[in-house]
Amino acid sequence: MNDCQNQRYDCVVLGAGLAGLYAAYLLREAFYSVGLVEARARVGGRVCTWRDGLEGQHAELGPEFIDSNHTRVLGLAKHFDLYVSTRPNFWGVSPTPPAARAAQTAWRRLWDEVYEHTHQIPEPHCPWQVPDALKPLDRLSMRDWAEQRGLWQAGEPLFRRYARNLEATEPEHLSFLSIVAQEAFYGERVDAGVYRLRDGTETLPKALAHGFTAQGGELLLNTPVEAIQQTAQGVRVHCRREGNPYTIEARYAIVALPFPVLTQLEWTPALSPQRRDALSLAGKGAVIRTLIQFRTRFWRTHAPRARANQPDITAIWEETDLQNGEMGILSFWTGGEPARRWGSLSEQARIEQCLQTLEVMYPECRAQVLTARSYDWQADPFALHAYIHHPPGYLTEALPLLRQPEGRVYFAGDYLSMFVGYMEGALESSAAAAHGVLQGLTREGVS
Numbered sequence: 001m002n003d004c005q006n007q008r009y010d011c012v013v014l015g016a017g018l019a020g021l022y023a024a025y026l027l028r029e030a031f032y033s034v035g036l037v038e039a040r041a042r043v044g045g046r047v048c049t050w051r052d053g054l055e056g057q058h059a060e061l062g063p064e065f066i067d068s069n070h071t072r073v074l075g076l077a078k079h080f081d082l083y084v085s086t087r088p089n090f091w092g093v094s095p096t097p098p099a100a101r102a103a104q105t106a107w108r109r110l111w112d113e114v115y116e117h118t119h120q121i122p123e124p125h126c127p128w129q130v131p132d133a134l135k136p137l138d139r140l141s142m143r144d145w146a147e148q149r150g151l152w153q154a155g156e157p158l159f160r161r162y163a164r165n166l167e168a169t170e171p172e173h174l175s176f177l178s179i180v181a182q183e184a185f186y187g188e189r190v191d192a193g194v195y196r197l198r199d200g201t202e203t204l205p206k207a208l209a210h211g212f213t214a215q216g217g218e219l220l221l222n223t224p225v226e227a228i229q230q231t232a233q234g235v236r237v238h239c240r241r242e243g244n245p246y247t248i249e250a251r252y253a254i255v256a257l258p259f260p261v262l263t264q265l266e267w268t269p270a271l272s273p274q275r276r277d278a279l280s281l282a283g284k285g286a287v288i289r290t291l292i293q294f295r296t297r298f299w300r301t302h303a304p305r306a307r308a309n310q311p312d313i314t315a316i317w318e319e320t321d322l323q324n325g326e327m328g329i330l331s332f333w334t335g336g337e338p339a340r341r342w343g344s345l346s347e348q349a350r351i352e353q354c355l356q357t358l359e360v361m362y363p364e365c366r367a368q369v370l371t372a373r374s375y376d377w378q379a380d381p382f383a384l385h386a387y388i389h390h391p392p393g394y395l396t397e398a399l400p401l402l403r404q405p406e407g408r409v410y411f412a413g414d415y416l417s418m419f420v421g422y423m424e425g426a427l428e429s430s431a432a433a434a435h436g437v438l439q440g441l442t443r444e445g446v447s
């Protein structure tokens with residue numbers, strides 16, 4: 001490549017999502033020179049708060065909820081003085097018919113068996129080290145498991161709703177062992193989704209970026225990475241800046257890009273075949289979030305006229321319960337196969353689907369619409385998916401390998417953590433990558 005500029009750092013971090021921001025922040029805090037390279041014009045990656053045109057309100061197109069054991073997210077929020085709120089006034093519904101009794105029984109059987117196995121995972125922090133007797137459970141999908149026990153027919157609506165709502169996929173693509181492992185890892189006393197960042201999730205990546213640059217870290221926005229070249233001495237990253245080729249050299253690299261992006265880059269030497277195979281096992285969870293702002297919060301004052309039946313939307317909830325103003329914003333969640341199907345619809349057609357569903361419950365709602373957005377994460381070229389899920393094989397065959405560095409290149413991102421598809425997972429993996437790089441830099445001393 002005929003590059004026109006060069007820049008040299010102790011470490012270059014690729015991707016300014018939470019994983020990249022945190023790794024860059026930690027390394028800069030240790031006084032190493034760090035360049036953080038980001039393709040978009042903003043930091044945060046899949047953290048994406050919508051504010052424009054909402055008259056002082058905001059809503060999330062990406063992550064929103066924080067579990068009580070997400071200690072790094074909560075700790076950083078405290079460190080940066082961000083307001084963490086609970087959800088005392090939360091409003092939400094599922095626009096699907098109530099589950100039949102047989103479905104509820106099948107659902108309980110699933111969790112009874114999951115909890116029977118959690119005690120057999122000796123080391124919940126590295127659950128891929130399971131006894132051989134448990135390994136076949138990583139070959140079973142949630143659907144396989146239910147079929148083997150004769151529970152699929154009765155339980156399908158609840159199994160599907162769970163997979164679409166939480167894992168952004170279908171029961172056919174979820175490893176049964178991974179469900180067990182996640183429960184073992186989480187333990188019993190975790191409150192799921194109890195917290196939010198009151199002023200928008202984007203306040204966290206913005207605070208990290210500010211902390212990084214205030215310490216002298218260099219943030220390069222609008223700089224998509226195209227190729228990564230590794231030598232015995234260091235790493236050379238080929239990017240594009242204002243349309244021109246731009247090269248960055250560093251002693252180490254942390255690649256904090258979404259996993260589907262990795263195989264689109266040019267690697268020299270090539271990524272190991274084992275890593276490519278492992279990446280091909282990772283599950284690309286699909287989500288479309290549709291947000292609609294209404295003139296009033298009629299759902300707070302009027303009971304729904306009827307129950308809707310739209311399995312493509314697994315949940316509707318209010319985004320603005322902690323925000324001022326008469327207006328209110330509802331969020332519609334479409335995950336798994338319906339999200340892939342909806343990807344071929346225009347944004348307007350997706351908003352229309354959501355309105356038609358809401359109209360069954362609140363026939364007058366259409367007249368109250370102020371503005372709306374619908375975001376398809378699969379179509380975002382710098383994400384290519386919403387978040388990871390574990391298909392059969394990923395946990396035991398891919399995850400331990402993907403967590404390893406390749407030479408001077410370390411990897412970070414939510415796909416490498418047992419906080420599967422969570423901001424906490426992005427932070428956990430990047431702390432581990434930063435630790436590895438710090439050890440290398442310390443060992444080698446000043447260059």
Ligand SMILES: Cc1cc2nc3c(=O)[nH]c(=O)nc-3n(C[C@H](O)[C@H](O)[C@H](O)COP(=O)(O)OP(=O)(O)OC[C@H]3O[C@@H](n4cnc5c(N)ncnc54)[C@H](O)[C@@H]3O)c2cc1C
Pocket residue numbers: 014015016017018019020037038039040043044045046047061062063064065066223224225226256257258261287289377381382383385386387412413414415421422423424425426
């Ligand atoms: C709809 C949705 C809902 C979610 N809900 C929750 C939730 O409630 N709670 C929760 O904890 N988590 C949730 N998540 C998951 C959470 O968003 C992710 O786990 C986390 O943000 C991932 O951070 P990351 O840094 O690993 O990846 P990313 O945020 O994707 O960061 C990667 C960065 O790399 C950049 N990049 C990509 N390609 C290139 C390139 N070629 N060159 C340079 N830069 C590049 C991207 O622009 C991006 O900034 C949700 C995600 C989605 C999409």
